[in-house]
Amino acid sequence: MSDEELRPPPIRPSQWRAGIEAPSEEDIVSCVSCGLCLPHCPTFRLTGRETASPRGRIAAMRAVQEGQATIDDTFRTMMDECLACRACETACPSGVPFGRMIEAARAQIEPTRPLASRGPRALGLKYVLPRPWAIYAAAAGMGIAQALRLDRLGPAGARTTTPRISLPKLARPLPRTMGSGPTAALLCGCVMDVAFRDVQRDTMRAVAGSGYRAVRPRAGGCCGALAMHYGYPDAARRMARDRIAEFEDAEVVVVNSAGCSNHMKGWGHLLNDDPEWGPRAAAVASRVRDLLELDLATRSRDLGTIACHDACHHVHGQALGPDLRRVIRSVGGQPVEIPGGGRCCGAAGLYAVLQPELSAQLRRQKAAAITTTGASTVAVANPGCAIQIAAGLREISSPIRVVHPAQLIR
Numbered sequence: 001m002s003d004e005e006l007r008p009p010p011i012r013p014s015q016w017r018a019g020i021e022a023p024s025e026e027d028i029v030s031c032v033s034c035g036l037c038l039p040h041c042p043t044f045r046l047t048g049r050e051t052a053s054p055r056g057r058i059a060a061m062r063a064v065q066e067g068q069a070t071i072d073d074t075f076r077t078m079m080d081e082c083l084a085c086r087a088c089e090t091a092c093p094s095g096v097p098f099g100r101m102i103e104a105a106r107a108q109i110e111p112t113r114p115l116a117s118r119g120p121r122a123l124g125l126k127y128v129l130p131r132p133w134a135i136y137a138a139a140a141g142m143g144i145a146q147a148l149r150l151d152r153l154g155p156a157g158a159r160t161t162t163p164r165i166s167l168p169k170l171a172r173p174l175p176r177t178m179g180s181g182p183t184a185a186l187l188c189g190c191v192m193d194v195a196f197r198d199v200q201r202d203t204m205r206a207v208a209g210s211g212y213r214a215v216r217p218r219a220g221g222c223c224g225a226l227a228m229h230y231g232y233p234d235a236a237r238r239m240a241r242d243r244i245a246e247f248e249d250a251e252v253v254v255v256n257s258a259g260c261s262n263h264m265k266g267w268g269h270l271l272n273d274d275p276e277w278g279p280r281a282a283a284v285a286s287r288v289r290d291l292l293e294l295d296l297a298t299r300s301r302d303l304g305t306i307a308c309h310d311a312c313h314h315v316h317g318q319a320l321g322p323d324l325r326r327v328i329r330s331v332g333g334q335p336v337e338i339p340g341g342g343r344c345c346g347a348a349g350l351y352a353v354l355q356p357e358l359s360a361q362l363r364r365q366k367a368a369a370i371t372t373t374g375a376s377t378v379a380v381a382n383p384g385c386a387i388q389i390a391a392g393l394r395e396i397s398s399p400i401r402v403v404h405p406a407q408l409i410r
């Protein structure tokens, strides 16, 4: 053997950008490439492509980690096509933490995007969402555009899945407090507070009726989940700190959106490296409860069969599938399962806007599956899913009603 052949292969530097969080080597190597997650991955099921599978995505992260590949268009597409639904995490026997890996990979790719796509994302995720007044201003602008039917000038796909804003409801604030007892602060959030005001009010009423003093924080605002999912962890930390400061005096923090409750329970991890905020974040996160987890006082009526839509961040993030069914039974409904129930509806944060074709396929599959249940109502406890499923049912002219479980509680 020559000296050349005996020399070990050069160690290539990782291609992750310094100073930005990246998938950790430990997480990457925890994947043993068994492929058991593949049948559970909605984007693999749709496309049949390894590049649209969890295993393929982790292999791509590994290639960047080991310096075999750079963050290029192929890598960006592979990460962008992921729903971050975490179905692969539930299925994985090796406990691969795919959710935090995809978030870190997206933080890495965000600065590499062309300005034309990065600019609007940064504007929304970094500048609008952390400012409650900007969320309301944006929602009011959207509501005016919808009232004047100017939204018809935009792309049809985006219009289908854009929340409808009722200006009269937006102008009618929620009460500051309801009921008496231990303080339960409500996360106002972003989409939930501007597009689902009725659900917010019903949530406060349900919490107050269950022996709490339900409080709407003075400022309100977003929990930061969307910013975290789409590559802006610093903005997500800022929003977490703002909300934590609002919630520190509350005995319970109540959240009626699956994606938000799942994200907020991880605030301790998000601010782990911050000596001041880390312990405060962990303390508040330990008091976060999804509405479905509360021991709610309900009155039973005959509500007939109700199809149960499991939001990804309920079933894969928090294992709250049984809680949805318990709440439905407690109000007098008979829960029925949707075929392929735990599969993502394609809403996935901004996915319907950023990946309209894949999202539309998942939306239609979900809507068709719901119609097979024979139920006249489908319970959906996440705003993105509610908008997406309502759009899917409209597309197939189905009269099935989409309701949040809070709306069923009397």
Ligand code: SF4
Residues within 6 Å of the ligand: 040, 041, 042, 043, 044, 052, 053, 054, 057, 081, 082, 083, 084, 085, 086, 087, 088, 089, 098
């Ligand atoms: S998060 Fe969802 S879409 Fe992404 S790889 Fe996992 S199962 Fe597939």
Ligand code: SF4
Residues within 6 Å of the ligand: 030, 031, 032, 033, 034, 035, 036, 037, 038, 054, 055, 058, 088, 091, 092, 093, 094, 095, 096
């Ligand atoms: S993520 Fe888990 S299930 Fe999927 S290939 Fe890797 S080890 Fe196997």
